[in-house]
Amino acid sequence: MLAIGEFSRLTHLSVKTLRRYHEAGLLVPAAVDRATGYRSYDGHQIPTAQVIHRLRELDVPLADVRRIIESGDPDRRAALVSDHLARLEAELDRTRSAVVSLRRLLDPDPVPLSVELRAVPVTTVAAIEDDVDGDSVAAWFAGALAELDAAIGTRTGPPGGVYDNSLFEEGRGHVLLHLPSADPPRRGRVRPVTLPAVELAVATHVGPHDDSDITYGELGSWVVANALAVAGPVRETYLVGPADDPDPAAWRTEIGWPIFRMT
Amino acid sequence: MLAIGEFSRLTHLSVKTLRRYHEAGLLVPAAVDRATGYRSYDGHQIPTAQVIHRLRELDVPLADVRRIIESGDPDRRAALVSDHLARLEAELDRTRSAVVSLRRLLDPDPVPLSVELRAVPVTTVAAIEDDVDGDSVAAWFAGALAELDAAIGTRTGPPGGVYDNSLFEEGRGHVLLHLPSADPPRRGRVRPVTLPAVELAVATHVGPHDDSDITYGELGSWVVANALAVAGPVRETYLVGPADDPDPAAWRTEIGWPIFRMT
DNA sequence: GTGCACTCTCCCCCCGGGGGAGAGTCACGT
DNA sequence: ACGTGACTCTCCCCCGGGGGGAGAGTGCAC
Numbered sequence: 001m002l003a004i005g006e007f008s009r010l011t012h013l014s015v016k017t018l019r020r021y022h023e024a025g026l027l028v029p030a031a032v033d034r035a036t037g038y039r040s041y042d043g044h045q046i047p048t049a050q051v052i053h054r055l056r057e058l059d060v061p062l063a064d065v066r067r068i069i070e071s072g073d074p075d076r077r078a079a080l081v082s083d084h085l086a087r088l089e090a091e092l093d094r095t096r097s098a099v100v101s102l103r104r105l106l107d108p109d110p111v112p113l114s115v116e117l118r119a120v121p122v123t124t125v126a127a128i129e130d131d132v133d134g135d136s137v138a139a140w141f142a143g144a145l146a147e148l149d150a151a152i153g154t155r156t157g158p159p160g161g162v163y164d165n166s167l168f169e170e171g172r173g174h175v176l177l178h179l180p181s182a183d184p185p186r187r188g189r190v191r192p193v194t195l196p197a198v199e200l201a202v203a204t205h206v207g208p209h210d211d212s213d214i215t216y217g218e219l220g221s222w223v224v225a226n227a228l229a230v231a232g233p234v235r236e237t238y239l240v241g242p243a244d245d246p247d248p249a250a251w252r253t254e255i256g257w258p259i260f261r262m263t
Numbered sequence: 264m265l266a267i268g269e270f271s272r273l274t275h276l277s278v279k280t281l282r283r284y285h286e287a288g289l290l291v292p293a294a295v296d297r298a299t300g301y302r303s304y305d306g307h308q309i310p311t312a313q314v315i316h317r318l319r320e321l322d323v324p325l326a327d328v329r330r331i332i333e334s335g336d337p338d339r340r341a342a343l344v345s346d347h348l349a350r351l352e353a354e355l356d357r358t359r360s361a362v363v364s365l366r367r368l369l370d371p372d373p374v375p376l377s378v379e380l381r382a383v384p385v386t387t388v389a390a391i392e393d394d395v396d397g398d399s400v401a402a403w404f405a406g407a408l409a410e411l412d413a414a415i416g417t418r419t420g421p422p423g424g425v426y427d428n429s430l431f432e433e434g435r436g437h438v439l440l441h442l443p444s445a446d447p448p449r450r451g452r453v454r455p456v457t458l459p460a461v462e463l464a465v466a467t468h469v470g471p472h473d474d475s476d477i478t479y480g481e482l483g484s485w486v487v488a489n490a491l492a493v494a495g496p497v498r499e500t501y502l503v504g505p506a507d508d509p510d511p512a513a514w515r516t517e518i519g520w521p522i523f524r525m526t
Numbered sequence: 527g528t529g530c531a532c533t534c535t536c537c538c539c540c541c542g543g544g545g546g547a548g549a550g551t552c553a554c555g556t
Numbered sequence: 557a558c559g560t561g562a563c564t565c566t567c568c569c570c571c572g573g574g575g576g577g578a579g580a581g582t583g584c585a586c
Contacts, residue, residue: 002487003583005532009493010483012431012476015533016575024573036582037534043487050480051368057361062573077369088358095351098320105314106340168275213275217313220273224265224306230272266552268563278564279544287542299551300565325542 007041011049101211113218126184127193129176151190161236200256208248232258270304274312364474376481389447390456392439414453463519471511495521
């Protein structure tokens with residue numbers, strides 16, 4: 001049996017950390033002296049400690065580590081691990097896109113933004129709407145667009161989206177994706193929806209959707225500078241999207257902010 | 264001028280977060296009503312908010328973000344950003360190696376470990392020693408080995424290292440790197456050092472150094488199972504290292520644990 | 527029996543926020 | 557001139573995954 005200090009030396013986990021893992025039920029000492037509280041570890045626990053160490057290096061949350069450790073089934077264990085690796089991969093994508101748009105933000109000679117005021121009449125479209133979490137918007141979007149395309153047949157115009165502000169403020173909100181349709185069907189989640197008339201300040205974002213925040217910000221600056229105020233959810237129109245061109249650099253998204261004049 | 268809520272909508276930063284950035288001096292409102300405490304933002308602050316947003320997505324610490332924002336010089340700014348990107352790259356390496364060694368740990372049929380007991384006599388070597396942080400060991404190692412090679416001329420045997428336990432326990436400790444030499448020189452940081460005689464439990468680790476923890480653990484299990492105790496700092500011998508073979512999978516490192524028999 | 531290394535619990539700190547309480551303020555409509 | 561609802565303020569507690577250190581108790585060798 002090993003004292004906690006010895007076990008710490010053997011596993012390269014600090015004594016503090018070992019106590020925490022005991023407390024969390026991750027790595028319970030083989031014995032605890034009930035009089036003194038001294039922890040005793042068994043040599044067989046070293047491999048487990050190693051696995052925990054590696055998983056923590058991958059930033060697997062302690063609760064997940066516990067699930068992985070406790071599942072005796074190697075298949076289920078492998079599944080849990082690869083789940084986390086997929087999450088890391090997603091994280092990496094996020095990082096990559098942040099780098100791209102950061103470079104764009106720090107670009108010393110930025111592309112000037114042209115903003116257009118446009119009155120949009122009442123429109124009836126084929127739409128799918130939902131309440132969605134901010135981090136699952138991309139997946140929702142892809143699914144909804146596929147279902148819309150299937151319901152419509154041939155596109156007569158580019159798809160559009162309507163995004164509630166709470167999606168950006170609180171990470172969750174109402175989202176609507178639509179395709180133009182002369183006679184919107186009711187099939188699956190697809191419904192005819194009538195969008196109200198609005199006056200939009202429109203700017204076109206070129207590039208992947210991840211850095212549309214930049215155009216959002218520029219558009220926001222413009223709206224403020226022109227003494228206008230924002231009224232209602234943002235609208236986007238995907239003039240050129242993933243379905244039209246595989247290269248994200250070629251995508252063109254119209255961002256429309258409903259406004260009213262502060263006269 | 265914009266109220267905090269409006270500014271939040273324009274930048275997609277939560278009100279809570281904007282207040283925190285004010286507190287941290289990162290993004291100070293253009294005006295604060297001294298009677299009510301209400302914050303007012305200027306439209307010109309939107310681009311700054313965007314940059315902060317992106318930097319935070321890259322997990323740049325708030326203090327660093329502040330330095331980047333405050334430095335008007337674009338060159339210095341670019342340097343600070345690319346510093347952080349280098350850190351992210353290093354992080355990615357760490358992640359990759361953790362994945363590799365995790366796979367190895369979960370390997371259902373592991374390579375059996377052979378451990379040898381070996382009496383090592385007193386030896387005098389050419390050495391560089393230092394107190395080093397755990398995360399800068401790799402860089403220190405490369406620099407020290409290059410300096411040793413330059414001082415020795417031609418190697419008459421593989422390099423070795425002696426690592427204080429506190430390096431693993433507290434993340435900082437005494438480190439010694441040495442090459443065999445009949446007549447150790449004194450040049451630069453190189454000094455003759457006499458290593459004491461020890462009895463070692465030796466195992467050979469095959470593969471990159473990142474996952475040597477695995478062999479450490481197996482060696483630890485063996486030591487415990489054979490009723491031995493650890494006495495003193497770990498020794499490593501780099502039989503095949505980066506200088507000998509560019510492929511990490513071919514590297515061979517002897518790990519030697521000083522022991523004494525608990526008779 | 528005495529010193530020293532070890533271990534125990536407990537509390538506070540770090541980061542970058544989120545949640546919510548309770549109070550004060552603004553602007554709109556009647 | 558007064559609601560009333562939306563907005564904003566400060567303040568405190570919470571999260572995860574530890575680190576630092578205080579103060580007290582223990583194990584072991586000399």
